[in-house]
Amino acid sequence: MKLYFASGNAHKAAELQGLATVERLAVEIVSVRAVGGMPPVVEDAGTFVGNARKKARALKTKLPAEAWALADDSGLCVDALDGAPGVESAYYAGAQSDGAANLRKLVETMRGVPEAKRGAHFVCVLLLAGPVGKELVFEGRCDGRLLDEPRGGAGFGYDPLFVPAGNERSFAELADEVKAKLSHRARAWAQLAAWVRTRGEQ
Numbered sequence: 001m002k003l004y005f006a007s008g009n010a011h012k013a014a015e016l017q018g019l020a021t022v023e024r025l026a027v028e029i030v031s032v033r034a035v036g037g038m039p040p041v042v043e044d045a046g047t048f049v050g051n052a053r054k055k056a057r058a059l060k061t062k063l064p065a066e067a068w069a070l071a072d073d074s075g076l077c078v079d080a081l082d083g084a085p086g087v088e089s090a091y092y093a094g095a096q097s098d099g100a101a102n103l104r105k106l107v108e109t110m111r112g113v114p115e116a117k118r119g120a121h122f123v124c125v126l127l128l129a130g131p132v133g134k135e136l137v138f139e140g141r142c143d144g145r146l147l148d149e150p151r152g153g154a155g156f157g158y159d160p161l162f163v164p165a166g167n168e169r170s171f172a173e174l175a176d177e178v179k180a181k182l183s184h185r186a187r188a189w190a191q192l193a194a195w196v197r198t199r200g201e202q
Contacts, residue, residue: 001196003128004030006059006071008038011156012185016072019189022180025196029070035062048073048087048125049137056129066131074124074184076158078146080110080117089158099157103150106161110146118146120162122184126192136195140187155179 005013013029020027032038039058043051056071063069075089085092085106093101110118121143128136143165150160152172159171164182171179180186 001026001068001199002028002030003068003070004035004059004063005032006038006055006069008032009072012072015185016070016189018176019180019186020193022177023190023193025193027193027196032059035059043073043087043090046087048075048123048139049127051087052125052127052137053129053135056127056135060129069129071127071129072124072185073127074122076106076162077121077123078106078110079119080113086123103158103161106146106158107149110148115145120144120146122158122162124184124188126185126188128192136192138188138191138195140184140189140191142182142184142187 005016007013013031017029020029038055039061041055041058043054045051045054052071052073055073056069059069059071060067073087075086077083077086085102089102091097093105121141124140126138130136144163144167145165146161147163147170150172151170152160154174154176155170155172162171163169164171167174167182171183174182
């Protein structure tokens, strides 16, 4: 089964393909580059589901009617910041910001906040848009806390600052196979994979 991924984020695409491989799921994550790139999308829906829906529907306009578009919208929600950066996670440091800039801003924003108030969680929504307007939503969440300073060289985005519940190491310090069991994206993917199997696509 081919899923056309509505994102130019190579890290996310590789992570999803890795999850499919680990579960021996016959799913190919097809880069949006294969269809000439993503149409412009303004991510202003205000929710993870809404933003994912906008991206999936935009990509569907470039695909055959029977094809499936897969969109991801995810972010980090910090308790002390009333859920920010949340749906603005990719643009936390500004519209032209990158992952490193976003991470630096969060480190500085949280400077001096005591450990007891450093709770946070990642959310991932995976939305499939298929034939005849069919849409399916799968949501995963990973609770944890924020470190004072980034640690680890793996992962991307806010991974070096986030320690999942029950662990002492950040996402950026954990082995891929460990993160694949804990992450918000892995939990959303597990639901999507279960749906694929019900279709006999494994």
